[in-house]
Amino acid sequence: MKISIIGSGYVGLTTGACFADIGHEVICIDNDSNKIKSLLAGNIPIYEPGLEELVQKNVKKGTLHFTESIEEGVEKSLVIFIAVPTPPLEDGSVDMTYIEKVARQIAAVLKDYRVIVDKSTVPVKTGEKVYQTIKRYNSHNSEFDVVSNPEFLREGVAIHDLLYPDRVVIGATSERAIKIMKEVYAPFKAPILITDLNSAELIKHASNSFLALKISYINALSRICEAAGANVQMVAEGMGLDHRIGKHFLKAGIGWGGSCFPKDVAAFIKISQELGYDFKLLKEVSQINNDQKEIFLRKIRNVLWVLKDKRIGLLGLAFKNNTDDVRCSVAMDLARVFLKEGAIVQAYDPKAMRKAEEVLPSIHYCSSALDVAEEADCIVIATEWEEFINLDWKSMKSKMISPIIFDGRNLLDKKKMIEMGYHYVGVGN
Numbered sequence: 001m002k003i004s005i006i007g008s009g010y011v012g013l014t015t016g017a018c019f020a021d022i023g024h025e026v027i028c029i030d031n032d033s034n035k036i037k038s039l040l041a042g043n044i045p046i047y048e049p050g051l052e053e054l055v056q057k058n059v060k061k062g063t064l065h066f067t068e069s070i071e072e073g074v075e076k077s078l079v080i081f082i083a084v085p086t087p088p089l090e091d092g093s094v095d096m097t098y099i100e101k102v103a104r105q106i107a108a109v110l111k112d113y114r115v116i117v118d119k120s121t122v123p124v125k126t127g128e129k130v131y132q133t134i135k136r137y138n139s140h141n142s143e144f145d146v147v148s149n150p151e152f153l154r155e156g157v158a159i160h161d162l163l164y165p166d167r168v169v170i171g172a173t174s175e176r177a178i179k180i181m182k183e184v185y186a187p188f189k190a191p192i193l194i195t196d197l198n199s200a201e202l203i204k205h206a207s208n209s210f211l212a213l214k215i216s217y218i219n220a221l222s223r224i225c226e227a228a229g230a231n232v233q234m235v236a237e238g239m240g241l242d243h244r245i246g247k248h249f250l251k252a253g254i255g256w257g258g259s260c261f262p263k264d265v266a267a268f269i270k271i272s273q274e275l276g277y278d279f280k281l282l283k284e285v286s287q288i289n290n291d292q293k294e295i296f297l298r299k300i301r302n303v304l305w306v307l308k309d310k311r312i313g314l315l316g317l318a319f320k321n322n323t324d325d326v327r328c329s330v331a332m333d334l335a336r337v338f339l340k341e342g343a344i345v346q347a348y349d350p351k352a353m354r355k356a357e358e359v360l361p362s363i364h365y366c367s368s369a370l371d372v373a374e375e376a377d378c379i380v381i382a383t384e385w386e387e388f389i390n391l392d393w394k395s396m397k398s399k400m401i402s403p404i405i406f407d408g409r410n411l412l413d414k415k416k417m418i419e420m421g422y423h424y425v426g427v428g429n
């Protein structure tokens, strides 16, 4: 199947590489000429495990192409995916300018029947608006269908999630479009749910909000565990053994971040409000998440007292492990607070330092995790990189002014760290 993807970022590029790898002919389109130049030169502008190899393999195979031209993509492909940003506005609603602009760009060049597939996360009823926009601005009055096909990949495990999805959701009414979409996903071994456009769009916001809710639930429980002298990791394990609850997304920490949960929870609250429903539960999910960060900062202040002139060793800058993405990263939020209060922040992240430095140049970027311990008044673990678990904590302790560690992701064994002589502070344990 000939496929074009408009927007070659975390979703578009990874989706394009996976589609190409399972046999489709893919054109990845982007209006960022530097990004296209870099991709054409074989360089991948994002870090996603396995992506560089997958892109290079399929470019070599001749099944993956890059261009800035939407016209080329629309002309050469039967299915056109939209994977452009849908960032939040100040009031939490979704900035739809990227989607509307792409719809008009497609309309301007649409001549033959095409299936236009929205993969970006959009408010319910966007599909209808995309259809009306293309209809209005398409001078050739061509036939086309609009489909909703939300994406559920997680960064850091995106290729796995794309190749082995739990489900493929297709929101469409036209039998012709449904048949074509089934062909696109035929090579994937996953249940395909065919539903209407509005339900498909709602499934995405509902899913992300529920996952955020589950994390906020265990984060709220972490406070009860601290007050009760219980261990939230044990409580999570006990809960997760119930197949109706499941063990995933029950890790207490400093809260959820990333380019999607914060914006999608805020958007869903706004969308619900506009539909006449006050989503109080989600407002509390968001509040718990904000409080989680404040409570963690309070723990740091309780031990360090004044932050000004203190040297804080920060382990992790990305919003989660196995990515270089620092968008809405809680780690970066903590760094901002430390810097604002006059602390010296020396940080290390295995993959996110370049992107972090573009945003927070006043951090001292260390070349290794061990270096963040140099003369440090404390170490803060903010991102759940597995490599932080097996660091040489004994020699790190000898480099520190005071062996104090705030483990924001409960990565380390509290008992072992205390036996090693650290003052250890975790979350809910």
Ligand SMILES: NC(=O)C1=CN([C@@H]2O[C@H](COP(=O)(O)OP(=O)(O)OC[C@H]3O[C@@H](n4cnc5c(N)ncnc54)[C@H](O)[C@@H]3O)[C@@H](O)[C@H]2O)C=CC1
Binding pocket: 006, 007, 008, 009, 010, 011, 012, 029, 030, 031, 032, 035, 083, 084, 085, 086, 098, 101, 102, 119, 120, 121, 122, 151, 152, 153, 154, 155, 259, 260
């Ligand atoms: N990042 C993630 O893990 C996931 C993101 N999503 C959704 O997918 C959408 C895209 O997210 P990301 O890939 O993270 O964004 P991104 O910012 O990484 O990539 C978007 C790309 O679209 C390009 N673009 C913007 N306007 C364009 C236009 N008119 N023509 C051509 N290219 C254009 C940008 O230059 C950028 O490279 C969002 O709606 C997001 O909510 C959904 C699931 C997972």
Ligand SMILES: O=C(O)[C@H]1O[C@H](OP(=O)(O)OP(=O)(O)OC[C@H]2O[C@@H](n3ccc(=O)[nH]c3=O)[C@H](O)[C@@H]2O)[C@H](O)[C@@H](O)[C@@H]1O
Binding pocket: 121, 151, 152, 153, 154, 155, 156, 208, 211, 215, 248, 249, 250, 251, 252, 253, 254, 255, 256, 257, 258, 259, 260, 261, 319, 320, 321, 384
């Ligand atoms: O729409 C999206 O962009 C995506 O958002 C999330 O994926 P992602 O944000 O990439 O990463 P997650 O693994 O969900 O982690 C999100 C945040 O929650 C935190 N988290 C995750 C799991 C957990 O148990 N505890 C916890 O604090 C992570 O540290 C991270 O800050 C969803 O999991 C994906 O299904 C969805 O497609």
